[in-house]
Amino acid sequence: MPVPRPRPIALLATVAALGLSGCDAGNADLPVDEGAGAAAQIARAQQDALEAKAGAPVVQAEADGSPSLQVANGPVAPSIPPTPLAVKLDDISDPVVAKFDKPPRAGLLFDLDTGEVLWRRNALRRLPIASVTKTMTALIAAREIEPGTRIRISRRARGRPGSRIGILPKKRTVGVSALLNGLMLVSGNDAAVALAEEVSGSVEDFVALMNETAQEMRLSCTSFASPDGLDDTGYSCPQDLAALARAALDEPRVAEIVKRPRAVLPFPTKGGKLYLYTHNPLLKAAYRGTLGIKTGYTRTAGRCFLGAAERDGRRLGVVLLHSPNPGRQAQVLLNRGWRATS
Numbered sequence: 393m394p395v396p397r398p399r400p401i402a403l404l405a406t407v408a409a410l411g412l413s414g415c416d417a418g419n420a421d422l423p424v425d426e427g428a429g430a431a432a433q434i435a436r437a438q439q440d441a442l443e444a445k446a447g448a449p450v451v452q453a454e455a456d457g458s459p460s461l462q463v464a465n466g467p468v469a470p471s472i473p474p475t476p477l478a479v480k481l482d483d484i485s486d487p488v489v490a491k492f493d494k495p496p497r498a499g500l501l502f503d504l505d506t507g508e509v510l511w512r513r514n515a516l517r518r519l520p521i522a523s524v525t526k527t528m529t530a531l532i533a534a535r536e537i538e539p540g541t542r543i544r545i546s547r548r549a550r551g552r553p554g555s556r557i558g559i560l561p562k563k564r565t566v567g568v569s570a571l572l573n574g575l576m577l578v579s580g581n582d583a584a585v586a587l588a589e590e591v592s593g594s595v596e597d598f599v600a601l602m603n604e605t606a607q608e609m610r611l612s613c614t615s616f617a618s619p620d621g622l623d624d625t626g627y628s629c630p631q632d633l634a635a636l637a638r639a640a641l642d643e644p645r646v647a648e649i650v651k652r653p654r655a656v657l658p659f660p661t662k663g664g665k666l667y668l669y670t671h672n673p674l675l676k677a678a679y680r681g682t683l684g685i686k687t688g689y690t691r692t693a694g695r696c697f698l699g700a701a702e703r704d705g706r707r708l709g710v711v712l713l714h715s716p717n718p719g720r721q722a723q724v725l726l727n728r729g730w731r732a733t734s
Contacts, residue, residue: 496715500630504707522688525621549585584620650684673719
């Protein structure tokens with residue numbers, strides 16, 4: 393088992409001081425003013441919390457980014473601008489209109505390249521995301537594990553319940569490519585654990601890395617509790633998942649895997665081959681231009697989907713959380729997105 397690597401911790405100054413994230417500052421079940429924009433809402437929530445703790449008004453940073461002085465409480469940390477991966481929620485004039493008889497609990501249609509939002513429903517609502525969690529696991533593993541690496545499978549990985557690659561071999565190693573494909577195509581929980589242990593030495597340390605990475609990416613509605621999403625205590629929101637999709641599809645190894653409808657890979661079992669078939673409803677339906685990327689399901693989370701497609705040089709992404717029919721709803725939204733942007 394590898395020795396866990398030291399990891400940088402990039403915490404926002406205000407969040408570190410208060411122990412808050414943007415969505416922690418308020419009740420996730422209360423109505424959200426999405427038109428005000430994610431960054432503005434987070435800033436307001438953090439300011440309210442500071443005022444409540446300090447009992448004094450908070451002064452914003454100066455235009456040059458230097459901290460302003462408060463009357464009694466010292467300098468104020470400058471506001472943190474949104475990451476380039478963040479979608480643009482400020483403009484509420486979404487060009488796509490879609491009303492479903494049974495809508496998803498939350499969702500988003502967006503341009504993968506510009507971040508423009510085309511359609512939204514509860515874009516900042518925190519919900520469990522089931523195996524969509526594995527998108528972050530794949531992103532980190534692809535960044536941290538060299539191609540060609542062979543990974544020894546632990547008892548914990550072999551015993552992980554739920555969806556699986558299959559019978560992972562005892563006392564033998566498996567190529568990282570097979571595990572990444574098994575993670576993203578068939579949603580293998582066993583692969584998620586094996587990759588987590590390879591990167592960080594333990595699942596617990598890897599989950600800490602997932603959350604540190606989420607903070608660095610400024611995913612303010614997101615908290616991870618496992619590398620596979622099986623536990624349902626982790627959560628995210630459409631805004632954050634859109635940013636995560638943009639990051640994942642910018643990682644060549646992940647992007648290459650998630651666009652495949654199937655994969656046949658070397659595997660150390662009888663026959664020497666591993667046959668994997670995607671769960672992605674757009675790929676299964678042969679939807680033209682599909683790019684990926686990840687499905688998820690538990691009873692608590694319902695059916696979740698993070699998808700993407702490209703036509704005529706434009707790439708659109710879709711997030712659906714607790715959808716009764718994510719494949720069909722994704723196609724409706726994407727089709728209307730192409731028409732609205734043509």
